[in-house]
Amino acid sequence: MVGDGEATGATVPADTWEVEDQPRLPIEDGEPKLIVDVDGFEGPLDLLLALSRAQKVDLARISILELADQYLQFIEAVRTRRLELAADYLVMAAWLAYLKSRLLLPVPPKDDEPTGEELAAELARRLRRLEAMRDAAVALMGRNRLGRDVFRRGMPELMVVENRPVFEASLYELLTAYADHRQRRMITSVRVERRQVWALAQAREILERLVGELNDWTSLDVFLATYIPAEERATVLASSFSASLEMVREGQLELRQSRAFGTLYLRRARGDDAQGGSARGGGVAGTEDDGKR
Amino acid sequence: MSVDHDHLRIVEALLFASAEPLSTAVLAERLPHGADAEAVIEELQRQYETRGVRLVRVAGKWMFRTAEDLSYLMSREVEEPRRLSRAAVETLAIIAYHQPVTRAEIEAIRGVSASKGTLGMLLETGWIRLRGRRRAPGRPVTYGTTEAFLTHFGLDAIQDLPGLDDLKGAGLLEGQIPPGFHIPLPSDDPALTDSEDPLESEDLADLAPNDEE
């Protein structure tokens, strides 16, 4: 509480890591110039954040529609140049295309679906949160750090530590020793073929990570079709479908189909009533309020 | 304010001689019975206020450190601290502000799967630690920061993280945890939170990866 209140003010020395201030994606009139390889980005959210910075407005007032357009243009352009794009980017593209349609088309009022605006607000919130954490990281690393800016006694005469153990070993040492050792004894001659299928777990994980929470009835397959190569479409659909069945059984998802062979819609199970137990679990569950903030 | 000069000397000697922060309790233990350790520390802090070395409070304890404005002078011969990758720094910030937090939650915030080794490297720095397991499907390990983190970054408590109040006010720390279940503030309290569990043996059966031989 005392002593270093002005810590950040005094001197902000050179960072120990590179802060990349300049946008890595120069934009002119909304036209992405593909100077930068998509590998330069740390995932679709990072790319979205870079694009939104180029809009030069407060993230709270950003045009998500415009952002979605830029992202889709970018992905299109990359796809014409490079054949492969990480699945993450494609799933995000599909979701943004879906979001765009929700924003543009009037949606018939149906039960308690969030509107396109609410979905857009939630995306904006996620971008703000990522940006906030980036800023926090810069602030943290810019503090006066012990051993770099401020120093402890160089010739300690006393090693008083409460309950100081006579023997030293850290949990990290313990774990690395164990993992290294198990790794060494592992049979490593396993050859893995390039995967042509989307594993169930992968489909589920990507969806959860990117979209965060499927708060509304969503059908991704329509949009995925645009971005996933035809030969992979079947496996993507199959994996997504069985993954969703599994999650319905666990009480995490709801599934809806209005007629036979009709489009399947899925959403996160409402966590307020019967399913409360599993939905409040934390990891995957979303907040109802978040989108309206 | 009158503080016994001998008490002052004792606390000064102990703090000067130690490279680690010392708690008020440890200092009090070495003072004559009945001495007011807090008053002694306060007076000592006052006396060093304008000196080249200052008495500061980190992680709830006390330590002498060189004055901040002299860093230009001191850092001349310091070997470059290990460079952390951008991903590692970002992950560290997320853990600090969102703790206790699971890897999946970190990934959800960054929108990208954790690169191999990032958490391992942060564990190696000694700034983060495994806290427990989240009471949620899969019961993933939760991460939090350590006392070494507070000491290194000169923080008295995790609540002193820069900009914490603003972030909280903007609702950016709530993550995906339903409001009402948690106080949306980071906590490095060693005690497990409501949503964290040590495992019980009967839970373990379904968790063991490939448990059968």
Next chain:
Amino acid sequence: MSVDHDHLRIVEALLFASAEPLSTAVLAERLPHGADAEAVIEELQRQYETRGVRLVRVAGKWMFRTAEDLSYLMSREVEEPRRLSRAAVETLAIIAYHQPVTRAEIEAIRGVSASKGTLGMLLETGWIRLRGRRRAPGRPVTYGTTEAFLTHFGLDAIQDLPGLDDLKGAGLLEGQIPPGFHIPLPSDDPALTDSEDPLESEDLADLAPNDEE
């Protein structure tokens, strides 16, 4: 006598943070051009004369040292902490994850025979204990971890040790994991397992550390 306060602060900070005594020449080098280093040191020495810490000259160089009359404070806890050897850490980890485990089983997992002192030394740390005897030919002793182990490593329960997914997630296990590979889910349940018999008191005599063959 008037000495520039800033010069005083600089010398004070340098001497405080230095890992070795500094000569007047080295200190003068860090002071602004034209500053009288000797006068600064002299003044600093005077200021610390009555304090818990003194500025002393050793082999022609300068260093801070606890005042003589307070040296009794330093004599506590002079015991040097002992680092565990790599083999000991590995053995400890295997006991933690695979307990209850016998010496032969540890050797089988490690692929090398355990050096005589390793288990004895681990017993000395108080982190492992003898649990019982395996109901098997030879009735070998089984080992497990103690509560002191959990306390030292900051674990709430032995089940909080990271599993396969967590180790992979932290980048500690890399590459392709062969099918069938698994990390056991540890249990330090004090109750003996079906395959263990209690120790008998006469066993304990020949089990003292370093006493084994």
